[in-house]
Amino acid sequence: MAPVNLQHLWKSYDEKQGPIVRNLSLHIADGELISLLGPSGCGKTTTLRMIAGLEFPDAGEIFIGDQNVVPLAAKDRDIALVFQQYALYPHMTVRENLEYPLKIQKLTREEIDRRVNDAAKLLGLTGKMDRKPGELSGGEQQRVALGRAIVRRPKVFLMDEPLSNLDAILRVQMRSHLKALQRETGVTTVIVTHDQSEAMSMSDRIAVMNQGIIQQIGDPDHIYQHPANTFVAGFIGDPPMNLMPGERTGDGIVVDGSWRIHAPADLPPGPITVGARPENIRLSLTEREDWHPMTVYISEPQGSETIVNLRLGEEFIRVVTEPEIRPGPNETVWVNLERGALRLFDATTGQAI
Amino acid sequence: MSELQVAPPPIRKQAYSSRTRWLTNLGLLLVILFFALPFLWIVAAAFDNDAGKFVPWPNEPTLDNFRYLFDERDVAHALRNSLLVSISAMTIATVLASLAGFALSRLRFRYKIYAVYAVLLLYAIPIAATMVAIYDLADRLDLIDTFYGLILAQTAMILPFLIWLMKGFFDGLPRYLDEAAAIDGRSTWRAWWDILMPLSKTGLAITAGFAFTAAWSEVLLVIIMITQQDKATLPLQFFFAAEGRGNAEVTAALGVLYLAPVVLLFLFLRRWMVRSLISSTRGL
Numbered sequence: 235m236a237p238v239n240l241q242h243l244w245k246s247y248d249e250k251q252g253p254i255v256r257n258l259s260l261h262i263a264d265g266e267l268i269s270l271l272g273p274s275g276c277g278k279t280t281t282l283r284m285i286a287g288l289e290f291p292d293a294g295e296i297f298i299g300d301q302n303v304v305p306l307a308a309k310d311r312d313i314a315l316v317f318q319q320y321a322l323y324p325h326m327t328v329r330e331n332l333e334y335p336l337k338i339q340k341l342t343r344e345e346i347d348r349r350v351n352d353a354a355k356l357l358g359l360t361g362k363m364d365r366k367p368g369e370l371s372g373g374e375q376q377r378v379a380l381g382r383a384i385v386r387r388p389k390v391f392l393m394d395e396p397l398s399n400l401d402a403i404l405r406v407q408m409r410s411h412l413k414a415l416q417r418e419t420g421v422t423t424v425i426v427t428h429d430q431s432e433a434m435s436m437s438d439r440i441a442v443m444n445q446g447i448i449q450q451i452g453d454p455d456h457i458y459q460h461p462a463n464t465f466v467a468g469f470i471g472d473p474p475m476n477l478m479p480g481e482r483t484g485d486g487i488v489v490d491g492s493w494r495i496h497a498p499a500d501l502p503p504g505p506i507t508v509g510a511r512p513e514n515i516r517l518s519l520t521e522r523e524d525w526h527p528m529t530v531y532i533s534e535p536q537g538s539e540t541i542v543n544l545r546l547g548e549e550f551i552r553v554v555t556e557p558e559i560r561p562g563p564n565e566t567v568w569v570n571l572e573r574g575a576l577r578l579f580d581a582t583t584g585q586a587i
Numbered sequence: 588m589s590e591l592q593v594a595p596p597p598i599r600k601q602a603y604s605s606r607t608r609w610l611t612n613l614g615l616l617l618v619i620l621f622f623a624l625p626f627l628w629i630v631a632a633a634f635d636n637d638a639g640k641f642v643p644w645p646n647e648p649t650l651d652n653f654r655y656l657f658d659e660r661d662v663a664h665a666l667r668n669s670l671l672v673s674i675s676a677m678t679i680a681t682v683l684a685s686l687a688g689f690a691l692s693r694l695r696f697r698y699k700i701y702a703v704y705a706v707l708l709l710y711a712i713p714i715a716a717t718m719v720a721i722y723d724l725a726d727r728l729d730l731i732d733t734f735y736g737l738i739l740a741q742t743a744m745i746l747p748f749l750i751w752l753m754k755g756f757f758d759g760l761p762r763y764l765d766e767a768a769a770i771d772g773r774s775t776w777r778a779w780w781d782i783l784m785p786l787s788k789t790g791l792a793i794t795a796g797f798a799f800t801a802a803w804s805e806v807l808l809v810i811i812m813i814t815q816q817d818k819a820t821l822p823l824q825f826f827f828a829a830e831g832r833g834n835a836e837v838t839a840a841l842g843v844l845y846l847a848p849v850v851l852l853f854l855f856l857r858r859w860m861v862r863s864l865i866s867s868t869r870g871l
Contacts, residue, residue, distance in 0.1 A: 288766050308769040321767035325785045334781075335771035382771070 235421055236299035236389040238262040238285065243294035245280050254280050256446040258294070267416050267423045269433035272443035273469070278426045279394055281443075285424065286315045286392050298389055314383035318395040320375045322367035328354075328378050329363040335386050353381040356415075373404045380412075384419065391416070391423040397432060409435050430470050434458070442466050460577070464584035467509050467577065473541060476515070476551040479581065480508040487578075490546055493526035495571055497578065505581035512554040514575030517542060518568040519561060525568035530561045542567070629846070632839035652840035662824065666844065669803065669821040672734055676741040676802035680749050681795045683742070685787075688753025689779050693765060703754075710747035714807055722811050732815050740808045745801040749794050756790030757783060796856045800849055821845050 239262070245255040255277040262268050270278035283289040285296055287308030296303050303311050314335075322331050332353060336346045354360045357377040367375055376396065383391055396412065397405045413436045416423050427433050433440045434454045441451045442465075450462035461467035467475040480489040482503045487495045489508055518525060531543040531550055540560050542553045544567070553569065561567050578587040634648045656662040690696075691703055721740060722731075730736025760783055768778035784791070806822045813819055825841050 286770060288769070307774075308766070309772045309774060313770065315767070315770045317763045317767060319761065319763055321761070321763040323764065323767070323782055334768075338772040386771075 235264055237264045237266075237297075238390055238422055238424070239295075239297040240281070240285070241295040241297070243281065243284060243296070244292045245277070245284060245289060246292060253292075254446050255284070255291075258446070258448060260441060260448065260451070262422060262424060264422055265420045266438045267413070267425065267436060269425045269427055269437040269440045270443055271427055271430060271433040271440050271469070272449075273428060276443040277446040278428075278443050282315075282392050282394055282424060282426045285390070286313055287311050288315075312386075312388050313390045313392055314386045314388040316379050316383050316391070316393040316396045318398060320367075320379040320399070322375055322378055322382075324367050327364050327366055328359060328370070331367065331378055332381050332385055335382060339386075349385045349387075350381075353385045356384070357381050372400055373408070376400060376408065380415070384415070387419075388421065391419075391421050393423065393425045395426055395428070398427070398429070405432075412436060431472055434470070442469060444469075460586070461509070462586050464507060464509070464579050467579070471511060473512050473552040473554070475509045475511050475577065477579070478508045478510070478546060478551060480506050482506050490526065490528070493569075495576065497576065501578070501587070506587075507579040507581050507584070509577035509579060510551075510571055510575055512541065512552045514572045515551070515553045516570045516572060517553045517555045517559065518570070519559065519565075520568070522568050522570070525570045527566050527568055530563055530565045530567055532563055533560045535560060544569070626846075629839045629842045632836050633843040634840075635836055652834075652836045653844075655837055656840055656844070660824070662821075662841065662844065664817065665819050665821045665824045668734070668818065670848075672737055672741065672820055673799050673802040675734075675738045676745070677795055677798040679738065680742045680745050680798040680802075681791060683746060684749035684753045684794055684798075685784070685791060687746075687750045688755075688757050689783065691750065691754045692757035693762075693779075693783075694775070706747050706750050710751060714744055718807065718811055721808070725812055731812055732818050734818070737808060737812050737820075740812060741802045741805055744805070744808065745798055748801075749798055752794050752797065753787075753790060756787045756794075760786055792856055796852055799852060803849060 238260075240258060240260040243255055243258040244253055246253045254275075258277070258281060260268075270281055272278050280289060284291050285298075287303065287306060287310075291304060294304075298311065298313070323334065326334065329350060332350045333346055336349060341349075351360075354363060357380060359374070359377055359381060362370060362374060367378065370378065376399070380396070383393075393412075397408050400408060409432060412425075416436075425433075425436065437454060439451060439453050440457050442449045442457065444465050450457055450466045452460075457466060458470055461470060461475065464477055468477060478489045480487040480495070482497070482501050482505070485496075485499075487497045487501075487506060487508060489495060495508065521527070528544040528546070528551075531545050534541040534543070535557065537557065539554050539557055542555055542559070542561060543550045544553060579585060580587055633652055634650070636647065636649050636651055687706075691699065691706070725731050725736050725740065728736070730739065764782050764786070765775070765778045768782045769775070773781060804822065809820055809823045813823060821841075821844065825838075825845050
């Protein structure tokens, strides 16, 4: 177990394409579970592979504990990596797969058996030890992949989209298992994911990445409540934060032509981006004083709630409301913003104000 | 629940019209006959004393032709020479092709793409064009009339294609498998041995099969490099027998001996291939 420290990492695959990771620095505390979250191509997997030793950084240092591991090959870094495709050895049984890293470490037979059996019990694989990976379900293969990481007792767990190949129900179940497993073992863990709800539910901290740069780092609540810029605001949350172009006027901000929103008085005049979470916008089917009328595009019933899509110029905003409120297309509804729920962003840079 | 108690209807097969099936079968039969007739003629003639121009099957099957070959022409010696040369060339070429194929598939080094193209170019060069050079080189190196000279030349000749073949098999194995082995603590070459080699058994078998067949049926290099009768391999004997327009039945018997290992190898490989293909696709 050890902290991981990334310092000014750069990585390009192709000079024409430009760097895929740009000057990335990140400190991961000992025993922490951190997610690298971002859209595909944002550099999160490349960052993980550099920590693993499968890619070599163009510049920068990677410390695991006190040791700079950049000169070390993957095999000498004492890390375990769970691959997106699990990467189980197809010609070996489950037991042989789990034993493989331990045999390389030349542990005694008793120690290997003890660790493998412990892991099998922990992951519920006891009855499957003599099967080949091809004879297992996706969820079982995933557990074998986790087991092969656990038996190592490495300094760091690295996981590349570990749950993305599971079906939806299993994915949600494995989230909680994975989190509990990490708590139990206390091993520093880096998870790469593009699924914001996965990152939200499992992580101690989330690093949101885009275009090779960490956009924001913090605990899930902070990132959800106080996105650092419009990218993070638009990436986190399901549905994500509504971002509406507004105009700063005398005593507030005007959105959608006539929707007047109260705002702090010390803002400079000019265009501004207004952010509001879908659950922070109230919706009424009847007219109310000072509420803003909008036209319904469509309603999406979710069982426990309804997501109402409203027209805002050419765009839409989404409002989460009670399940029984289901306005039809082209109906007029009235909306109002909850106090304190307003987030403001610079209209040109997208940075939070 | 009541629906479960109803017996399912029998599985219905897609019905082709019988005329289509007839025509298809007839067409296939013609193709098979076209390719199989010379083969059948050789087999039939080999066991006959007096084969006419067209032999459906010998009237009195006999082993006289084979007896003559073994007693008078010492074909056993040539058979032994051929097996020695072909198996040696097969073994060396398969090992080298596997190593080179792995390197071209997996390792990162400068100018790798040129190495790949060079291998492909070597494969495309017709061996006959280099005949004089090969003879000259073999002569200077005192490799004429030696088995290791012939093995070396044949290995070199078949290697480019085999490297290309093995590279293809390794390319087909996902890269995350060797990465997983690296993470688990294995060096590149141990990962090749532990993970990629067991998974490319099919590829190795097919490569070895190609290597053996190529070396076995190779005539040109043998003609260039072997002059002594006691070093002659089977294709050389066969070549002379066919050239002399001697006894057709004896030539046919020689042909059967020449064909037999290749046919056996194919039958063996075919079964093996099906088995390993099933297990490897299941495993991946």
